[in-house]
Amino acid sequence: MKKLMCFFAFFLPGVVLAATGHEVHLDEAPIDLTDKASLQRGAKTFMNYCSGCHSMKYQRYQRTFSDLGISDELGEEYLQFTGDKVTDYITRAMPETAAAGWFGAAPPDLTLVARVRGVDWLYTYLRTFYVDPERPFGVNNKVFPEVGMPHVLQPLQGTPVETFEEVMVDGEMVKRYAGIKSAGDGALSPEEYDQLVGDLVNFLKYTGEPFRLQSEKIGKWALVFIIVLFVFVYLLKKDYWREIH
Structure with a gap:
């Protein structure tokens, strides 16, 4: 039952969007699987900000390090935080039972998320969180409405707020959504944050198809x-x- 709840929590909002006809423009993700520097940065971001809650149960640490040109010693020192062996699969640091209790369902495995969701969806999703005091974690998402995940990259991006512009419609001035803008309190500039997200999505694309190249x-x-x-x-x-x- 918990796995079923997790499935619906992760996939149902996308189905609702399709059913209501509400479409969100998806930005093109900067994918380049030959760029090892980008993949290494993406792996670093995943391990530091995502692996606490999300696993990659079909991907081994050692395979990842080898493909990305990282030695086992450096990988174990800077990219492994669960105490697993380098030959183990990538597991979440958070116990599954605890995760299910805190979030209502254990966060999904992300090994194949790029193949399931698509890289453009992921790239846009990670850049369209916005402040919403009515949500449990204080944020919502334009691509994934009513998202149950906190914005873990907010310290890097800064507080994301919706922006609007006034346009004339049928002779009346109305407010129209104009995008997400950081409040400027993040560690990265908007350009740097976009690059970080692009590197992360590039890494997720790799893990979905390690043999692609x-x-x-x-x-x-x-x-x-x-x-x-x-x-x-x-x-x-x-x-x-x-x-x-």
């Missing part, structure tokens, strides 16, 4: 092999049928 490389060589093989097969076919015709 390798598969694309193999796929290119497979296509080259097929083209070369086709040439030889075609020449063989012509030589075989030459005497018959």
Whole structure:
């Protein structure tokens, strides 16, 4: 039952958005899986701000460190906080029972979240929290209304507030939503925060498909092999049928 509640808490708001026809513009995420520096920064952000509540139960520490060009020693010292071995899967620091008690349901595993939600959704989601005193954690989200997650990156972004602009509609001045703006009390500038979120989403994209770059490389060589093989097969076919015709 708890897993079912967690599923609905995580996915139902997206279904409600689709059903009501309310669409939120999704910004394009700056994805580059060849940028190891970005992936390393994303891994650092995840481990420091996300792994307390969220796990990556299909991804091992050692595999992550190896793919991102991080030694096991540095990874264990700066990116592991649960006491697990480097060969273990990435687990949350918070006990599941405690998480379920505090949040109503244990926060979902994020190994495949980029494949489920999409990188543009994640990128926009992490940049559209805004202050809402009526919510339990004091924040809401434009992409994920009634979100049950606190804005853990707020110390970096600063207090996010909704902004509005006045526009003329049918001869009357009305207020229209104009975006989210930091109150300026964060550790990062808006540009730096956008980059941090982009790096984090880039890392989540990697964990959803760790073999992607390798598969694309193999796929290119497979296509080259097929083209070369086709040439030889075609020449063989012509030589075989030459005497018959």
